[in-house]
Amino acid sequence: xxxxxxxDTPAALLDEPRMNRAIARMQQRMDTLGVALRPxxxxxxxxxxxxxxxxxxxxxxxxxxxxxASEFFxxxxxxxxxxxxxxxxxxxxxxxxxxxxxxxxxVVDSLAAASALAAATRRGDTGAASGVSAAARADAGGRLDxxxxxDTDGHRAGISPEAPLLLEVGTVLHAAGLLAGVLTHCGxxxxxxxxxxxEAMAEQERSRCVRAAxxxxxxxxxxxxxxxxxxxxxxxxxALPGVTEVRAGxxxxxxxxxxxxxxxxxxxxxxxxxxxVIGHQPDKGxxxxxxxxxxxxxxxxxxxxxxxxxxxxxxxxxxxxxEGWIVNQANQEHGIVEHRGGAKAGADxxxxxxxxxxxxxxPNHACATAAQHQGYAVVDGAAVKxxxxxxxxx
Amino acid sequence: xxxxxxxDTPAALLDEPRMNRAIARMQQRMDTLGVALRPxxxxxxxxxxxxxxxxxxxxxxxxxxxxxASEFFxxxxxxxxxxxxxxxxxxxxxxxxxxxxxxxxxVVDSLAAASALAAATRRGDTGAASGVSAAARADAGGRLDxxxxxDTDGHRAGISPEAPLLLEVGTVLHAAGLLAGVLTHCGxxxxxxxxxxxEAMAEQERSRCVRAAxxxxxxxxxxxxxxxxxxxxxxxxxALPGVTEVRAGxxxxxxxxxxxxxxxxxxxxxxxxxxxVIGHQPDKGxxxxxxxxxxxxxxxxxxxxxxxxxxxxxxxxxxxxxEGWIVNQANQEHGIVEHRGGAKAGADxxxxxxxxxxxxxxPNHACATAAQHQGYAVVDGAAVKxxxxxxxxx
Numbered sequence: 001x002x003x004x005x006x007x008d009t010p011a012a013l014l015d016e017p018r019m020n021r022a023i024a025r026m027q028q029r030m031d032t033l034g035v036a037l038r039p040x041x042x043x044x045x046x047x048x049x050x051x052x053x054x055x056x057x058x059x060x061x062x063x064x065x066x067x068x069a070s071e072f073f074x075x076x077x078x079x080x081x082x083x084x085x086x087x088x089x090x091x092x093x094x095x096x097x098x099x100x101x102x103x104x105x106x107v108v109d110s111l112a113a114a115s116a117l118a119a120a121t122r123r124g125d126t127g128a129a130s131g132v133s134a135a136a137r138a139d140a141g142g143r144l145d146x147x148x149x150x151d152t153d154g155h156r157a158g159i160s161p162e163a164p165l166l167l168e169v170g171t172v173l174h175a176a177g178l179l180a181g182v183l184t185h186c187g188x189x190x191x192x193x194x195x196x197x198x199e200a201m202a203e204q205e206r207s208r209c210v211r212a213a214x215x216x217x218x219x220x221x222x223x224x225x226x227x228x229x230x231x232x233x234x235x236x237x238x239a240l241p242g243v244t245e246v247r248a249g250x251x252x253x254x255x256x257x258x259x260x261x262x263x264x265x266x267x268x269x270x271x272x273x274x275x276x277v278i279g280h281q282p283d284k285g286x287x288x289x290x291x292x293x294x295x296x297x298x299x300x301x302x303x304x305x306x307x308x309x310x311x312x313x314x315x316x317x318x319x320x321x322x323e324g325w326i327v328n329q330a331n332q333e334h335g336i337v338e339h340r341g342g343a344k345a346g347a348d349x350x351x352x353x354x355x356x357x358x359x360x361x362x363p364n365h366a367c368a369t370a371a372q373h374q375g376y377a378v379v380d381g382a383a384v385k386x387x388x389x390x391x392x393x394x
Numbered sequence: 395x396x397x398x399x400x401x402d403t404p405a406a407l408l409d410e411p412r413m414n415r416a417i418a419r420m421q422q423r424m425d426t427l428g429v430a431l432r433p434x435x436x437x438x439x440x441x442x443x444x445x446x447x448x449x450x451x452x453x454x455x456x457x458x459x460x461x462x463a464s465e466f467f468x469x470x471x472x473x474x475x476x477x478x479x480x481x482x483x484x485x486x487x488x489x490x491x492x493x494x495x496x497x498x499x500x501v502v503d504s505l506a507a508a509s510a511l512a513a514a515t516r517r518g519d520t521g522a523a524s525g526v527s528a529a530a531r532a533d534a535g536g537r538l539d540x541x542x543x544x545d546t547d548g549h550r551a552g553i554s555p556e557a558p559l560l561l562e563v564g565t566v567l568h569a570a571g572l573l574a575g576v577l578t579h580c581g582x583x584x585x586x587x588x589x590x591x592x593e594a595m596a597e598q599e600r601s602r603c604v605r606a607a608x609x610x611x612x613x614x615x616x617x618x619x620x621x622x623x624x625x626x627x628x629x630x631x632x633a634l635p636g637v638t639e640v641r642a643g644x645x646x647x648x649x650x651x652x653x654x655x656x657x658x659x660x661x662x663x664x665x666x667x668x669x670x671v672i673g674h675q676p677d678k679g680x681x682x683x684x685x686x687x688x689x690x691x692x693x694x695x696x697x698x699x700x701x702x703x704x705x706x707x708x709x710x711x712x713x714x715x716x717e718g719w720i721v722n723q724a725n726q727e728h729g730i731v732e733h734r735g736g737a738k739a740g741a742d743x744x745x746x747x748x749x750x751x752x753x754x755x756x757p758n759h760a761c762a763t764a765a766q767h768q769g770y771a772v773v774d775g776a777a778v779k780x781x782x783x784x785x786x787x788x
Contacts, residue, residue, distance in 0.1 A: 087749070293693075
């Protein structure tokens with residue numbers, strides 16, 4: 001049996017029981033709320049992880065790049081929402097996925113993008129060398145649906161639900177037979193600081209997105225899909241009338257940012273980085289490890305939270321949190337582990353953490369930390385049960 | 395001919411003329427100072443880049459992982475310094491490289507690591523299944539040299555040049571026939587704010603490392619190698635008596651952190667990320683691009699500098715800096731480009747940067763941004779001359 005002791009460091013560990021609990025929790029919550037769950041696979045970028053989400057009841061997936069769409073389609077996922085505004089130069093590649101049988105949904109939030117898409121669909125553009133007609137695409141079983149991105153929190157992209165532009169974009173898309181609904185992502189939820197504000201943010205995300213759908217329908221335009229979501233709003237929403245599906249991603253691993261929001265506990269976090277102690281600066285109470293920012297990422301997502309976790313919260317090799325110890329500084333291949341209380345609280349670091357000691361580190365932001373690794377060592381206790389690859393790039 | 399217009403985005407661009415100038419500049423500087431240059435290849439992790447450094451006169455390379463050592467050794471680089479404290483569990487892999495003919499230099503800063511290495515060398519440990527004696531390793535032409543890491547700035551690892559521990563570690567290594575010198579890296583140079591403080595820091599790095607070498611020699615211990623370096627101290631050192639070699643890495647690309655220190659100008663930066671405009675929030679003066687933190691990294695290295703560059707400084711597609719425009723916010727696959735002056739200064743973003751516009755972004759930290767990509771599009775003007783892969787992982 002392969003065990004933690006057989007792994008080189010730094011290594012990304014995926015605690016399978018914790019992940020399975022997270023998947024079950026989110027699916028149960030969505031089932032209770034009566035909406036479909038379409039997980040965002042950008043966190044793990046791993047086919048095996050997405051399969052477990054599907055087995056638990058997820059319907060379709062969400063991706064952040066066409067590379068993800070292509071990889072997951074090749075692995076048998078054919079209901080895919082690409083949730084980033086479609087750039088015109090990617091229309092050919094998107095239509096090529098459709099031609100090959102993918103039920104792809106894409107997102108626009110401007111007249112320019114909607115018009116480019118409508119024109120390309122009429123022409124039958126594809127990413128392949130030969131042109132393929134819309135009829136041929138339909139023959140292949142694929143279908144391109146377009147969602148209008150709605151801005152429900154002012155934090156990124158999307159059209160305001162009250163803007164005249166919403167109906168203009170909807171009309172262009174409908175004339176091309178492409179309009180399928182509305183989509184929003186309430187990233188502002190990451191800035192909430194209490195359960196009450198998270199609940200309010202979830203309701204804001206819901207109500208504004210539903211309002212956009214109602215405006216389209218009132219104008220005689222179809223809007224079957226009403227897609228909302230982020231991990232915090234998904235878990236704090238009290239009810240989701242008018243919503244058809246929820247997208248959430250980071251819940252599959254959770255992370256310290258989510259723990260800081262009260263969305264999970266540190267013990268729920270399924271992703272960690274296994275590191276080895278390589279030195280000390282005893283006078284400063286420093287423990288040097290081989291887990292620097294290359295292994296953790298440069299994400300400092302807890303910096304603005306009440307409890308700044310540095311570059312990560314330190315656990316023993318078995319995964320038990322070592323209270324007070326964080327990766328306080330990081331160079332490319334060095335982590336500097338310190339006690340929050342400083343050198344005095346961190347006395348006798350050489351005795352407590354001898355060279356060769358293995359420590360696990362919980363990450364600030366699972367999406368960013370996972371992206372630093374080429375795969376996961378899937379662990380259950382000390383056993384390494386599998387190695388799952390993840391993909392990267394565009 | 396492949397041109398910038400043929401590239402999908404986001405893509406890491408490597409401006410070859412700029413890189414060649416940077417390589418020539420550093421080599422000339424080291425030649426003038428009379429020391430060898432041993433470039434740190436962790437920035438580019440690219441064999442083609444290191445070949446150009448070697449052709450310009452570099453002697454040997456520096457690496458931050460044994461994966462890099464192994465990859466570069468396979469590509470014909472056989473004089474390699476692994477400049478991170480050697481963890482005991484990596485001794486076998488290091489000795490295996492030596493057995494295969496690599497002139498590997500490793501670094502220790504503790505009695506524990508020095509003793510483990512001395513014991514393993516006596517036993518003839520290897521990473522391969524079969525044990526190989528020291529004699530057999532010598533037959534193969536390889537050689538393991540050990541450098542004692544010296545702390546010259548209090549910022550990370552290393553032994554103080556005045557500490558009794560220095561002689562203890564040196565004695566253990568010499569008894570095993572391994573002691574080859576001293577090595578330091580003055581990372582504190584990144585916090586300097588003027589040419590005068592950079593010059594002073596370079597002299598501190600030099601004088602303290604030379605002092606450690608002199609203490610070893612005074613105790614009858616050999617110390618042929620005195621290795622110092624960082625890009626800022628390399629370029630600001632006025633003289634380097636007693637130093638035998640300089641290590642520097644990021645100079646090969648430069649970045650905004652280096653520009654903020656006065657080490658280079660933004661126009662010297664050879665690495666950039668090509669992005670596409672995918673949307674706008676006109677009321678806020680926002681331009682949304684497909685260059686988010688996955689493409690730029692989460693590194694915010696200019697945050698503490700007088701001029702905070704956000705997630706990067708924006709240029710037009712040809713690489714000319716667009717004064718005042720930075721990537722002010724980043725999500726995973728979204729960059730939010732804003733003018734420093736806010737929405738008023740950034741008026742008419744839709745007219746100025748229509749959807750589909752391509753923008754280049756100069757990175758805060760070349761090592762971190764390059765690590766987000768699997769390779770480089772090597773450009774000279776609008777021509778894409780080559781694709782060079784880079785490797786990652788451990």
